[in-house]
Amino acid sequence: MKxxxxxxxxxxxxxxxxxxxxxxxxTKEPNTGTTYTGGQSSxxxxxxxxxxxxxxxxxxxxxxxxxxxxxxxxSGIGIRGGMMxxxxxxxxxxxARFESSxxxxxxxxxxxxxxxxxIQVAGVDEADFVKNDDKYIYVISQDKLIIVDAYPAExxxxxxxxxxxxxxxxxxxxxxxxxIFAEDDGQTFTIPEYDFVxxxxxxxxxxxxxxxxxxxxxxxxxxDYNIEGNYLESRMIGDYVYFITNQYTFTDxxxxxxxxxxxxxxxxxxxxxxxxxxxxxxxxxxxxxSFNIFDDNSLNAKTFLLGASNTIYxxxxxxxxxxxxxxxYLYYRQHNEERFYNVILPLIAEEIQQQIKSIxxxxxxxxxxxxxxxSGILEIMYNKMAEQPKKDLIQKxxxxxxxxEAKLEAERRKTVIHKIAISDGDIEYNSRGExxxxxxxxxxxxxxxxxxxxxxxxxxWTSKDNVMYNNVFVLDDDMEIIGKLEALAPxxxxxxxxxxxxxxxxxxxxxxxxxxxxxxxxxxNPSVLGELKIPGYSxxxxxxxxxxxxxxxxxxxxxxxxxxxxxxxxxxxFDVSDVKNPKEVSKLEIGKAxxxxxxxxxxxxxxxxxxxxxxxxxITEVKSKLEYDSKxxxxxxxxxxxxxxxxITDDSITVKGxxxxxxxxxxxRYYYGSPYSVRRALYMDDTLYTLSGTKIKANDLDNxxxxxxxxxxxxxxxxxxxxxx
Numbered sequence: 001m002k003x004x005x006x007x008x009x010x011x012x013x014x015x016x017x018x019x020x021x022x023x024x025x026x027t028k029e030p031n032t033g034t035t036y037t038g039g040q041s042s043x044x045x046x047x048x049x050x051x052x053x054x055x056x057x058x059x060x061x062x063x064x065x066x067x068x069x070x071x072x073x074x075s076g077i078g079i080r081g082g083m084m085x086x087x088x089x090x091x092x093x094x095x096a097r098f099e100s101s102x103x104x105x106x107x108x109x110x111x112x113x114x115x116x117x118x119i120q121v122a123g124v125d126e127a128d129f130v131k132n133d134d135k136y137i138y139v140i141s142q143d144k145l146i147i148v149d150a151y152p153a154e155x156x157x158x159x160x161x162x163x164x165x166x167x168x169x170x171x172x173x174x175x176x177x178x179x180i181f182a183e184d185d186g187q188t189f190t191i192p193e194y195d196f197v198x199x200x201x202x203x204x205x206x207x208x209x210x211x212x213x214x215x216x217x218x219x220x221x222x223x224d225y226n227i228e229g230n231y232l233e234s235r236m237i238g239d240y241v242y243f244i245t246n247q248y249t250f251t252d253x254x255x256x257x258x259x260x261x262x263x264x265x266x267x268x269x270x271x272x273x274x275x276x277x278x279x280x281x282x283x284x285x286x287x288x289x290s291f292n293i294f295d296d297n298s299l300n301a302k303t304f305l306l307g308a309s310n311t312i313y314x315x316x317x318x319x320x321x322x323x324x325x326x327x328x329y330l331y332y333r334q335h336n337e338e339r340f341y342n343v344i345l346p347l348i349a350e351e352i353q354q355q356i357k358s359i360x361x362x363x364x365x366x367x368x369x370x371x372x373x374x375s376g377i378l379e380i381m382y383n384k385m386a387e388q389p390k391k392d393l394i395q396k397x398x399x400x401x402x403x404x405e406a407k408l409e410a411e412r413r414k415t416v417i418h419k420i421a422i423s424d425g426d427i428e429y430n431s432r433g434e435x436x437x438x439x440x441x442x443x444x445x446x447x448x449x450x451x452x453x454x455x456x457x458x459x460x461w462t463s464k465d466n467v468m469y470n471n472v473f474v475l476d477d478d479m480e481i482i483g484k485l486e487a488l489a490p491x492x493x494x495x496x497x498x499x500x501x502x503x504x505x506x507x508x509x510x511x512x513x514x515x516x517x518x519x520x521x522x523x524x525n526p527s528v529l530g531e532l533k534i535p536g537y538s539x540x541x542x543x544x545x546x547x548x549x550x551x552x553x554x555x556x557x558x559x560x561x562x563x564x565x566x567x568x569x570x571x572x573x574f575d576v577s578d579v580k581n582p583k584e585v586s587k588l589e590i591g592k593a594x595x596x597x598x599x600x601x602x603x604x605x606x607x608x609x610x611x612x613x614x615x616x617x618x619i620t621e622v623k624s625k626l627e628y629d630s631k632x633x634x635x636x637x638x639x640x641x642x643x644x645x646x647x648i649t650d651d652s653i654t655v656k657g658x659x660x661x662x663x664x665x666x667x668x669r670y671y672y673g674s675p676y677s678v679r680r681a682l683y684m685d686d687t688l689y690t691l692s693g694t695k696i697k698a699n700d701l702d703n704x705x706x707x708x709x710x711x712x713x714x715x716x717x718x719x720x721x722x723x724x725x
Contacts, residue, residue, distance in 0.1 A: 049429055052273045055258055058305075061275065062249055062283060110134040111151050111684035118542075118606050120442060123316050125236040127170035127181060128604045130680045130691055136216060137682070138178060139691060140168045141713045145180065147216045153687045153698035153708040159216045161714055166207055172236045176214035177293045179241055181231050182207045206231040206245045210293060225299065227261045227287055233312040235319075239292050240425045242319065246309055247285040259287050259303050268299070274429060275305035284308055286321055290425040302427045307416060313445035318419050318430065320445055320452065324438055325414040335408075343404045347397055352381050402462055409460040415439055417454070419479055433479030436486070437471050443541075443603075446499030450477045451523050455506055457493040470494050470508055474523045485526040489514055495553065498541035503529075505549055505576070509537035510564075515551070517579045530580040536570045539600040542608060547577040548585075548650055550608070552599055552617065555589045568595040569619060571646065573653055586653045590644065591621035594637070598679055607681045608648075612701070615646040615653070616681040616688065643678045643690045645704050657704025661692040675715055 052058040111134045119126045129140040136159075137148040145162040149155070166184025173179075186205030189198035210223040229247030236242075247259060261269040271287060286309055289301035306321065313320040341360070345353055359365075359373050382390060415438055419430040437456025439445065446453045452475040460467045469490045474483035492508040502521040508514050515532045538551030551574060555567040568591040575583045598618045599605040607616040624638040642660030646653055661676045675693035682689050686701045687708060694715040700706040 048277065049274055049432075050277060052275065058258065058273055058275075065280070065283065109152060111687075114684040115607060115609065115682045118603050118608070120313075120603070121315055123237060124314050125172060126604065127172050127179075127234045127236075128680070129168075129170045130682070131171055131173040131178075132682050132684070132689075133173065134684065137689065137691075137696065138171065138173060138213070139696070139713070140164070140171065140180070141693065141715060143168060144714060145171075145178075145211075145219065146713060147213065147219065148696060148711055149216065150689060150696070150698070150711075151684045151687070153684075153689075156696075156698060156709045156711055158711060158713075160219060162211075162219050164209070166205075169231055170234075172234065172241060174236060174239060174293055176212060178211040178213045178219070179234075179236075179293060180207075180209040180211065181234055181243065182209065183231050184226075186226065186228060203228045203247070204230050206243070208241075208243060208289075223296070224264050225261060225289070225291070226263075227289065227301075228259050229285060229287060232286075232309065233314070235314040236293075237316055237422070238424075239294055240290055240422075241293055242288060242290045242314070242422060242427075244309075244312060244319070244321070245285075245287045245289075247287070248308070249283045249285065259285050261287075261289060261299065261301055269301055271301040271303040273303045273305055276432070280307045280326065282308060282326070288319060288420060288427050290422065290427060292425060298425055300425050300427060302429070304418065304420075304429065306418060311439045311442060311444070313442045313447075314422075315447040317423065318421055318447060320417055320419055320447075322415055322417040322439060322445070325412070325416050325434065339401070339404065343400050344397055347393065347400060348378075348381070352377060402464060406460060406462050406467070409462065410436060410458065413437060413458055413460060415454075415456060417445075417452070417475075417479065419452070431477075431479040433475050433481070435471070435473045435475070435481065440494050440497065443497050443499075444494070446504075448499070448501075448520070449523075451475060451482070452479070453499055453504065453520060455494060455497045455504065459493070468493055470506070472504060472506075472518060472520075472526050474520065474526060476523075483522070483524040483526050485518065485528070488516065488528070495537045496539050496541050496551070498543070498549070500543055503576075503579070505541050505574075507538045507541065507551065507553075513537040513553075513556075515549075515574060515582055517576055517582055519579075530578075530582055532574070532582040532584065534572075534584055536567075536572075538570075538572065540603055540606065542603075542606060544573065544608075544648070544650065545610060547575060549574045549576055550615070550648070552597065552606070554600075565593065567593050568622070569597050569600075569617075571615070571617070571653055573648065573651075575650075585651050588646075588653050588655070590619055591623065592625070594622040596620045605680060607683070609683070612683070613647050613649055614683070614701070615648045616690075617644050617646075618642070618678045618680070619644045620677070641674060641677050643681050645688065657699075659688075659690050659697060659699055659704065661690070661695055661697065675717070 114132065114134045117126060117128050117131065131138045135149065135151045137150045139146050139148070143164050145164055146158060147160045149157055149159050164180060164182060166182040168180055168182040171178055171180045184205050184207055185202060187200040187202050189200055191198050205226050205228055208225040209221055212220045212222055227245050229245035232244040232246045234241065234243035258270050258273055260267050261271070283305050284307065285303050286306050287301055287303045289299065291300070292298040307323045307326060309321050309323045311322045345356060355377050356374050359370050414434045414436055417433050417435065419432070421428045421430045435454050435456055437458035439456060444455045454473045454475065456471045458469055458471060470488040470493065472485040473481050476482045489508040492510040494506060495509045496507045498505045502519065504518040504520055506516040506518060512533045513536050517529045517531065519527050519529045535557065536553060536555040538553035540552050542550045544550050551572045553570050555570040556564050557567055559565040568589045570587060570589050572587040573585050575585045597620070605618050608614065619642065621640045622637055623640055626635050626637050640660065641662055642658055644658055645656045647656045659678065661678055678690045678692050680691045683701060688699050688701045690697045693713070695713055696711040698708040700708060
């Protein structure tokens, strides 16, 4: 609440505060050769893609960008890392293998029906730590590749264990080729300026190991492609693998070098680096590489200097790299000045305006002296004003600034999306676009008939309030917006989206769960067909058939404080045959508050078969309230973890059975997830396989309680697994 009277002292303090706010906009900066024109144009982005002609040109661009991005005490751009006193030769990254003494089963014994990784786009495979075909299961267990002869289940056994270098992330499988992606600490050698010996710089590296697994008992490493940077994403389309690494250009350390691809320790390619001349708050090397897994000479790569990428979507024809738009420091410094002249000054008396404009136009004095004179004029103006007019003016200025900032915030809160065309290993930059709001995950993007459909949430914070709403955009082949639907579900945010053909199913949430059915058949005029409001929300949506959608998320209920509390895991089935009136035809709630499922965050943990009426989810089920255990001296809950197996039809969801890899309720012992937690499930014919860090269990699909076989994985217990709640 504001005070009733504004004294002269308050006015002086107010103008001093304003002076402090605006003084930054008049501080002289080093001359970098970069010109910012000001105004709304500061938000504009160049669509002209350029290529650095030399490493020196790239380093100069990054150095100038660092100066313009923020105040810092660093002298240049570099990769974070230390320098050792002595040069060290790079070590070989050879892979050790351990063979099982067991022999494989007859190749003729294989399943006629088997599941594969749950993916977003048909024909675009996604990497996971578990892969399978009609007979074998390939799983990354800690730092080992384990190959299991899984079918028939009664004779299942481990065929081989292969040690992997670094920290393996996930893999892709194609016939007798296995591609494993791993991260490791790497080092590169350069001779610093006027030094006399190569010095190592330490960075994160991504390794791509290609294995021939035709002999399951003795996998053979064929290739080790490695590149500096963190592993971001990968996809496989036909026989071509595309993978993306991300390397941040820190403002300390030695000057950065262009990312290079090595095979083992031999440098085999230095991709060209492309960039946009428009400023970013920070820069990352996004390297996209491709290769045909059956062609040793097919490696191709390009590097793009972009912002901090965080969401990747891949169709059969394009890779889309997106990230929130972050403006550099100079924009905000300039913004304060523009706000003063465009918003504040017009509200002041005409006589005062003319005095300030005269000072602004005086080229004989520097920026610091200009503001000193302007602030003096404002101070005199406030001291001469009566209390009520002074109060009214300040209130008027505050209201105008609030409206001005709200409009600008809507412009700032944007997502940048880069479109890179791919075809048979070729990589070609296409175009760049921007949409208001931020993405939730890869399911916020979808390509259809040459257009990109995008769902975002916009959240605007001002000094008095915050505004939140949701949007749907359609971008054409040139990444220009041709259709949009804005300001959906005010004060709510998107929890899940699923694009299916000409429809978008979108769940938002604040107190209840509105499921929106949105028509995208007319790309230029998206429209809401219908909506369903029910308690709870869905974090992931999956098609059951053309008229039904499965949703998994959390149930909710009103609490004693007038708010909403989350409860157990909710599985729901929606009938969308009448698009104007979608219905929830069946639902199940599992566990109490705190219950969870990995499938809420990772769609690859979701196993569904329409033909088998089968749904399997990993579940951590809270079975009791949080209670103090006087014997142990801490609070605990009775928790169960395992796989829930459901029978799902077009009008019902029922529990068929449960499988756990724990002995009793051991899950409550672990802070960060138990090695006994079931994380994935797959099937071969009538056998359901569940996988945790310690074992693979095979159960009869017709009788879930009937266990066919348990395969113990070579899990090595680590100390942190003993920590308790």
